[in-house]
Amino acid sequence: MKCHSRLGAMVAMRCCSDRCTLLCYHRTALRRRQRAAKPYPTKGSGMDFFASVWLRQQLWALLAVAAVAAAHADIAGGEQPAESLSVTAASLSLDPSQPPLLGELLEQLGRHHYVKLTLDDDFSSALLARYFDRLDGAKLYFYAADVAAAQQRFQSSLDDAVRQRDLAPALELYNLWRQRAMARVEKAITLLEQGLALPQQPTASVVIDAEQRQWFASTAAADDYWQLRLAEQKVRLMLADKSAEEADELLAKRYKNQLTRLQQLNSVDFFSTFSNALTSLYDPHTDYMSPRSEENFKINMSLSLEGIGAVLQSEDEFTKVVRVIPGGPADMQGILQSEDRIVGVGQQGEAVVDVIGWRLDDVVDLIRGPKDSQVTLHILPALGEFADQQREITITRDKVKLEDQAASGSLVELPASSERGPLRIGVIELPAFYFDFEAYRQRDPEYKSSTRDVFNLLRELSDEDVDGLILDLRGNGGGSLHEATTMTDLFVEQGPVVQIRQADQQVDRRQRARSGQVYFGPLVVLVDRLSASASEILAGALQDYRRALIVGSQTYGKGTVQDITGLSSGQVKLTISKYYRISGDSTQNRGVVPDVTLPSLWDSSKIGERERDNALPWDTIHPVPHKLYPGFDDKVELLRQRHAIRQETRSELVRLNERLALEQQWGEDKTVLVQLEARRAQKQAREQALLAIENRHRERTGQPPFADVASWRAAEKDADSALTISAQQDDLLDTPAPVSEADGDTPSDQPPALPLVSAEDDPLLVETANILADLITLSAR
Secondary structure (H helix, E strand, O other), X not given: OOOOOOOOOOOOOOOOOOOOHHHHHHHHHHHHHHHHHOOOOOHHHHHHHHHHHHHHHHHHHHHHHHOHHHHHHHHOOOOOOHHHHHOOOOOOOOOXXXXXXXXXXXXXXXXXXXXXXXXXHHHHHHHHHHHHHHHHOOOOOOEHHHHHHHHHHHOOOHHHHHHOOOOHHHHHHHHHHHHHHHHHHHHHHHHHHOOOOOOOOOOOEXXXXXXXXXXXXXXXXXXXXXXXXXXXHHHHHHHOOOOHHHHHHHHHHHHHHHHHHHHHOOHHHHHHHHHHHHHOOOOOOOEEEOHHHHHHHHHHHHOOOXXXXXXXXXXXXXXXXXXXXXXXXXXXXXXXXXXXXEEEEEEOOOOEEEOOOOOHHHHHHHHOOOOOOEEEEEEEOOOOOOOOOXXXXXXXXXXXXXXXXXXEEEEEEEOOOOOOOOEEEEEEEOOOEOEOHHHHHOOOOOOOEHHHHHHHHHHHHHHOOOOEEEEEOOOOOOEOXXXXXXXXXXXXXXXXXXXXXXXXXXXXXXXXXXXXXXXXXXXXXEEOOOOOOHHHHHHHHHHHOOOOEEEEOOOOOOOEEEEEEEOOOOEEEEEXXXXXXXXXXXXXXXXXXXXXXXXXXXXXXXXXXHHOOOOOOOOEOOOOOOOOOOOOHHHHHHHHHHHHHHHHHOHHHHHHHHHHHHHHHHHOOOEEEOOHHHHHHHHHHHHHHXXXXXXXXXXXXXXXXXXXXXXXXXXXXXXHHHHHHHHHHHHHHOOOOOOOOOOOOOOOOOOOOOOEOOOOOOHHHHHHHHHHHHHHHHHOO
């Protein structure tokens, strides 16, 4: 999450080494003497200071162009890697407007950001490390000698340069990275045009994850790694039915495009990269946006984008999916997920263009298009059995509309047990907290509001005579804080909902439930790792009131608020405040911890606020007096025990846990095979393992097993197609969705207006219904 902002009216939605004491003492003394001889300019020095900085930066640029080889030899510790000799592109120069722009950025951060940082040696060291990560996070281009030389020169002085608005050191590193990258890409193109030979050893492998590797020690080490890296990419394409020649041609084209984009980088790209390295030291949601990035942000905020309905960001050389917008085309298509990487984009009737190494803006431009046209994506999935394979999906473009994100209702029918009779559990799925401010401002009586929609669904479920309610917030990335507050109104009496602490440490407690409670029955809130921001506020408030049982996975932990300020060029989005629950606990970093934990479909070691660099910490403030409902603290342990038994006995849950365990096992292997037959055998073995899990489930439920992987995949495809056709017919006829069996029950003669959900459809939702049924039963004793 991917800042987790929704758009339009849904504004608040949308990271050093120790030195010995003696060395620190001498370094500090030296810097004091330097500052005494040449004091830093004050506000009164005005244009004279900026003019001197500008002249010094122009001199830097001229020296860099005249002696680029010598400069690179110096920063590489005296050993000049061979590939730097082939570089012919001129170094970039500074734009004279950028030093003052850096000053504006620093002023906004210092005045308004929630965190106050001191520009000192520790800041300098952290900034240098972050800048290297921004430039070459995949560790594909720099050498260990480059990093060591830069640390020696800049680790304790980069803060001084920033304070003086001196961008020359940052530009020097940017030019070195750009030339290292171009030289390396040129080498890759040459290898591919000659026909890349694949390794023959079955155990040949490569480590893709940069966190598991070190910077290259030599040119030979870089050559060896890139040989394996290119082989892995070629094998992946061959497993996707490309011939060896086609794979070489496609990869060569990919790297030629990447080379072109490296050559097209300009001073704006440099400033954005360095500025965002700097802002990320404050927290992961603080960003500088160039004018072009600002335009894309405004399009996203207005929800007027005609595309696939996904929030994207750059990560290393890939375009990564941060969030799939609920109700959007990608969400409706159902395959694209958060953390997936887009490697190719194709227009309707045209070949797919490889986009690895492209600028994010250019990828977004390709994905956009007119309504009802189709776009084909090649993706590397983040989850599941396809995680190491390239997949092709086609999505019909459309606008993301508020009505497509609307709350929806359904039912789960549970059969009678030895302790109780049959139960009907109502479900309200809420994909976002939305509010159509423009329609409200124009006094449209039918304006869209998530609270209004949930209120109407509560009345509809009351007519269905439900025994309890599940509020499903899975995948809900947040939205309007006002809507989260007013929705709390539906379930509790008047009282506080959330506390907001500002950068000046003042606490705002004005967000309160002010109307009368609407729903008084048993309540469960279902959350997962992608439930964030406003979702966490609502779930946390209901948990603190002891009004609802929280079931699912620990939530994302996005507990900060961002604001946007314009600069002379572009704008800065910075964190200005922090959310706290009425119990005094922050929702930041920790999120909401469920009372009963379900299996998580998302890897919490990769997704979540606490996994983002420089995320603000969890902390507490004073609680707010609030009502405590009778609660269920004495029943939670028994609910957990009963859930654990069902995990071992209910076939759908057994299948889900077996699949998750298998995928976790695969994910623990940090190496990727690069020999074609070994990789193909690995793929087949994984498919057979998944087929075995599916067939064990079918045998437990009295269904015939699939003969092979092909028949299983064909059955899945037919089921998906039938579901899509059924949904389209429902939309055309405006009739309720067909009723399906739920957990072994047979449908009644009079199907309800709301659809029934079965354990095959959504095992975690049905298990949540069983947990709620246990709570109802235990509370009735």
